[in-house]
Amino acid sequence: MSSRDFALPRLSLRFLPIWRRHWLVWKKIAAPSILGHLADPVIYMLGLGYGLGSLLPQMGGMSYMSFLAAGTVCYSTMNSASFEALYSGFARMHEQRTWEAILNTPVSLDDVVLSEILWAATKSLMSGAAVLVVIWLLGLSHSLMSLWMIPLALLVGLAFAAIGLIVTALAPAYDFFMYYFTLVITPMMLLCGVFFPVSQLPHGFQIASNTLPLTHAVDLARPLMNGAIPPQALLHIGVLFAYALIAFYVALVLFRRRLSR
């Protein structure tokens, strides 16, 4: 381990050709990819929204379906970035040796890791936007404020891509990712106000929930979908940015160590 492993990221525009590579791959599989972005979250939203929603009173001053809509955008962006950073990122780093090929050119590991995060966030953006279009078509959100969901999807994507890459940097094989999805992503879906308000949780869980990035994403998304300015917006944005930046640095240090052989 050398002190160079801990150097601050040196970023450049050289990440751009790598991002374009990922885009070219994605264009070849765009149809199933878009379907994947949409099917799972929309089925959950409609199934729970119509099925469970008809049994429930208003939640947080809105129909259960509208309540669920904001949460659905957030968790689908979280999932897109996480899958991309873990499974696809690992394939490029380890199985296909795409990173190795790129690192032999005048591109550094810092550029490669940055491109991974930006690409995973791009997938979040596409996934969030796709769900948002369905929400608009179903008339679940009428406010122009809901357009702010698009940059929010990008920010949520950056945070979860960076966190996911930490897991990728530590992973010996694909099986390892099951721990992260089972122990981190799934609990987050249940603890962070996607399906029901955090205030329903026992006090200890509420405190835990407040430290999790998805909670801050949902706290921003729900008012925006209803045309309101989110309370404590800067705090929530700050937390998401902090997660993105700190996790990016940690992932980069871990990748430098892993690939320094």
Added chain:
Amino acid sequence: MSSANSSAQNIVIRATGLQKSYGVQRVVDGLDLSICKGECFGLLGPNGAGKTTTLRMLLGLIEPDAGTATLLDLPVPQAAREARIRVGVVPQMDNLDPDFTVAENLLVYGRYFGMQDSEIEARIPSLLEFASLSNKRDAKVPTLSGGMKRRLTLARALVNDPDVIFLDEPTTGLDPQARHLIWQRLRELTQQGKTLLLTTHFMDEAERLCHRLAILDNGKLISQGSPRELIEQNIEPQVVEVFGETSAQWASEYAARFSQRFEASGESVFCYVQDAQPLVAHLQMQSTLRYLHRPANLEDVFLKLTGREMRE
């Protein structure tokens, strides 16, 4: 340091006292190398000798624990990125983009060097011709044979028209036809004045291609020179291989009498001699033994210097 013409401005790769350890194992141990412009230089060594680690340090991909290296007059790893603009790399294991066609692989790779799409597109036909892949331009990578993939990897390494090309075991896993085609292309590259640094454990490959060689074992450079120099300096000029069930018994009685040095390996005895005539005359009388008389080659040198035990 053997070439007379290794004046300072001609050296494109230089390593001084390079050292690298992983844990307690010293993988590269005080390596000095100078490789001149236009030279095809081979790094030979058994598995685990430190060849790939040396290449990765010279490319500036990993930091040495001690020692210094320059690539195209730039210090690495400090200025590795600038140096790699003029370098091409053929890695040991294929890392082509499986989702792309042959031409897309070249286009996408050229962009990493900061080249414009039009500039890359203009180079693609000649690169494909060089790799004998002109009719595979739009084929997807998984449909290519092993030899085609290697040639595409070579073409990809040339996309930026590099001055120096690193090749890590460029023909491992290829059939003879595919190897010969690669060798021909590598010779063309040296004729164009490009500098090649390759690792291999095929001695025939090293002997045919390389102007100079260095043999590495346990991270140390144990011999260096042209293929002919290495043979002359390290080994007797003639080899007689003796085979047969009774070869061991024969060896214990006669081998020392007829050869300067001999080694038994299974049912074969390798006799290293200055003059093979007396031995050959003797063997012609032995009805239970077969023999092969040949000039000493690089493989003999290699086995003498690094031993016959397996390295695993």
